[in-house]
Amino acid sequence: MKRIIVCLKQAVDVSQLKVDPATRQLLVAGAPKKMSDFDKNALEEAIRIKEKFGGSVEIFTVTVTAEDVKAILREALAMGADKAYVVNDVSFKNIDTFGTAYVLAGAIKKIGGFDLILCGETSLDSFSGLVGARLAELLGLPQVGYVRKLSVEGEVVVAERMLENAVETVKVKLPAVVSVTREINQPRIPSLMMIMKASKKEIVSWVVADLGLQAEKFTAKIDVVEVLAPKTERKKIKITGESVQEIAEKLAKALIQEGIVGRR
Amino acid sequence: MSEFKGVWVFSEMQDLMLEMLRKAREIADKRQSEVAAVLVGFNVQGRADELIRHGADKVYLVDNQMLERFGLESYLSVLHNLVVSYKPEIVMVGSTRNGKALAARLATRLDVGVAPDCNGLNLDEQGRLIGERITYGGNAIARIAFKVKPCIVTVPSRVFEKPEPKERDGQLVRLDVKVEGSKVEVVDVKPLEMSSVRLEDADVIVSCGRGLEKKEDKVLLEELANVLGGVVGNTRPLAEDRKWFTEWVGLSGHKVKPKLYIACGISGVIQHVAGIRDAKVIVAVNKDENAPIFEVADYGVVGNLYEILPALKEALKKQLQ
Ligand SMILES: Cc1cc2nc3c(=O)[nH]c(=O)nc-3n(C[C@H](O)[C@H](O)[C@H](O)COP(=O)(O)OP(=O)(O)OC[C@H]3O[C@@H](n4cnc5c(N)ncnc54)[C@H](O)[C@@H]3O)c2cc1C
Numbered sequence: 001m002k003r004i005i006v007c008l009k010q011a012v013d014v015s016q017l018k019v020d021p022a023t024r025q026l027l028v029a030g031a032p033k034k035m036s037d038f039d040k041n042a043l044e045e046a047i048r049i050k051e052k053f054g055g056s057v058e059i060f061t062v063t064v065t066a067e068d069v070k071a072i073l074r075e076a077l078a079m080g081a082d083k084a085y086v087v088n089d090v091s092f093k094n095i096d097t098f099g100t101a102y103v104l105a106g107a108i109k110k111i112g113g114f115d116l117i118l119c120g121e122t123s124l125d126s127f128s129g130l131v132g133a134r135l136a137e138l139l140g141l142p143q144v145g146y147v148r149k150l151s152v153e154g155e156v157v158v159a160e161r162m163l164e165n166a167v168e169t170v171k172v173k174l175p176a177v178v179s180v181t182r183e184i185n186q187p188r189i190p191s192l193m194m195i196m197k198a199s200k201k202e203i204v205s206w207v208v209a210d211l212g213l214q215a216e217k218f219t220a221k222i223d224v225v226e227v228l229a230p231k232t233e234r235k236k237i238k239i240t241g242e243s244v245q246e247i248a249e250k251l252a253k254a255l256i257q258e259g260i261v262g263r264r
Numbered sequence: 265m266s267e268f269k270g271v272w273v274f275s276e277m278q279d280l281m282l283e284m285l286r287k288a289r290e291i292a293d294k295r296q297s298e299v300a301a302v303l304v305g306f307n308v309q310g311r312a313d314e315l316i317r318h319g320a321d322k323v324y325l326v327d328n329q330m331l332e333r334f335g336l337e338s339y340l341s342v343l344h345n346l347v348v349s350y351k352p353e354i355v356m357v358g359s360t361r362n363g364k365a366l367a368a369r370l371a372t373r374l375d376v377g378v379a380p381d382c383n384g385l386n387l388d389e390q391g392r393l394i395g396e397r398i399t400y401g402g403n404a405i406a407r408i409a410f411k412v413k414p415c416i417v418t419v420p421s422r423v424f425e426k427p428e429p430k431e432r433d434g435q436l437v438r439l440d441v442k443v444e445g446s447k448v449e450v451v452d453v454k455p456l457e458m459s460s461v462r463l464e465d466a467d468v469i470v471s472c473g474r475g476l477e478k479k480e481d482k483v484l485l486e487e488l489a490n491v492l493g494g495v496v497g498n499t500r501p502l503a504e505d506r507k508w509f510t511e512w513v514g515l516s517g518h519k520v521k522p523k524l525y526i527a528c529g530i531s532g533v534i535q536h537v538a539g540i541r542d543a544k545v546i547v548a549v550n551k552d553e554n555a556p557i558f559e560v561a562d563y564g565v566v567g568n569l570y571e572i573l574p575a576l577k578e579a580l581k582k583q584l585q
Pocket of ligand 1: 037473475498501512513515517518535539549550551552555567568569
């Protein structure tokens with residue numbers, strides 16, 4: 001094991017997203033951003049592998065973005081990544097999963113010399129869960145998704161992955177792409193020392209031209225026609241009373257009147 | 265005229281294939297085009313009739329020992345070969361974890377887009393296929409159209425209901441396709457312990473969150489669920505952190521649509537709420553009057569679940585007599 005590449009995305013912090021109640025538009029522009037949760041697990045897993053193998057392993061992160069992502073790259077370096085690559089281009093604003101995977105693949109090829117690529121299973125904001133598999137296809141590599149346990153044994157990865165009704169243990173020869181779930185580990189919080197050390201680590205910035213990519217490839221293949229908050233038409237009736245019994249009786253009555261209980 | 269024609273369904277799960285056939289039939293009828301089911305596996309010819317009875321005009325059958333169990337590369341090579349040969353306009357892939365990876369790689373090999381996990385699929389006024397999916401952690405629904413064909417969508421289980429089977433004519437097309445070997449070796453499979461009742465099928469779900477202090481206290485929910493003829497659900501931390509359950513309700517778990525969802529000791533974080541949007545009536549019981557769950561509930565009770573649940577059980581018993 002020489003080099004692990006971790007794909008990182010800066011995501012909208014969806015728990016802090018506000019909605020304009022009049023238009024049902026999301027106020028995305030003003031929302032805080034952070035490293036996508038699952039990607040943080042992927043990075044943590046890379047660091048744990050490195051710790052197991054000793055100092056010879058390098059961890060590089062790769063980010064494709066139209067925004068300024070310095071803060072999350074610094075965070076990644078402080079956690080334990082050795083070097084961060086970012087491909088930055090305004091034309092990535094409307095990029096879809098195809099384009100993201102295509103640019104990631106271009107950057108990863110240029111970096112070269114990797115054994116393992118780690119991704120988060122999906123991203124916190126768009127939640128598509130396609131990029132890991134798309135990336136593997138573009139690089140002609142095997143991919144294992146929904147991995148909750150991972151070990152590197154010589155030239156192979158042994159992974160435990162969750163399916164709908166089973167847990168599979170699989171073996172795959174390196175190089176490979178592995179996408180991890182949030183269960184796999186608890187990401188570390190970097191210490192002040194680590195944060196200071198990270199400021200000396202390198203961030204490499206590339207533009208599309210550096211990678212020699214074709215623009216028509218990363219223009220989106222899908223068209224997002226509309227993104228709106230769902231209509232919530234809930235009654236929001238508060239049931240109150242003098243005693244727990246009174247409240248319970250009122251609630252029971254309401255449920256019976258709704259016709260959802262007692263009529264089977 | 266586009267050279268792409270027909271609506272296809274594929275899943276390694278037969279039930280999911282039947283569910284998708286309902287939607288495929290509806291879209292194909294509007295398009296005056298045909299529905300084909302892609303049946304891949306080993307000794308699976310017997311399933312073809314069922315697919316036809318549920319709405320397929322054609323079944324493309326690829327039966328090969330190498331396809332006995334799902335392998336990404338092997339299934340992908342078959343599906344890719346078929347799509348390139350027959351050029352469907354729309355390909356619906358069952359959104360299982362394996363199916364999603366398959367759809368992603370198929371789309372990449374074809375240079376096209378994917379709308380994943382569609383809870384809605386419709387044609388707009390211009391006849392374009394529009395996929396609807398939950399995004400931004402449950403804060404929004406995105407409507408997605410396609411710029412290139414075929415349009416690939418993935419459809420989760422239980423989004424559409426299986427159609428009523430009918431006696432109808434269909435064509436079985438047996439194909440011999442070269443199968444790639446799989447690069448991932450499965451060395452062990454352990455079935456997951458699942459609750460006996462599928463949450464998606466339940467009419468009533470009494471669900472608990474971190475407000476539940478001990479695993480044993482689950483009995484409070486079970487007793488209430490019994491009176492209501494329902495099942496017990498839970499939030500992700502109870503499964504992932506406390507390991508009391510193996511499954512959970514929400515964005516990354518089960519999306520449920522019961523007639524009644526009672527959320528007890530659940531804060532109402534967006535990722536949980538995304539899974540219960542389709543519930544007919546939501547009741548929230550929470551100690552904290554400012555808990556966001558009250559914003560999405562029809563009936564809210566500010567109080568201790570340890571007091572409210574037993575009292576509610578008794579009140580229902582009394583009133584239902
Ligand atoms: C990418 C991602 C995906 C996720 N997917 C899911 C998902 O699919 N499903 C899911 O559930 N979560 C999911 N989560 C986790 C989610 O963000 C929340 O952490 C989780 O839903 C909170 O669970 P909770 O409501 O049980 O706990 P808490 O948020 O801790 O809430 C507990 C509530 O119980 C109340 N309470 C405490 N004691 C009592 C009592 N005695 N009586 C009454 N009320 C009481 C408290 O007031 C509080 O409101 C996801 C998170 C991420 C980042």
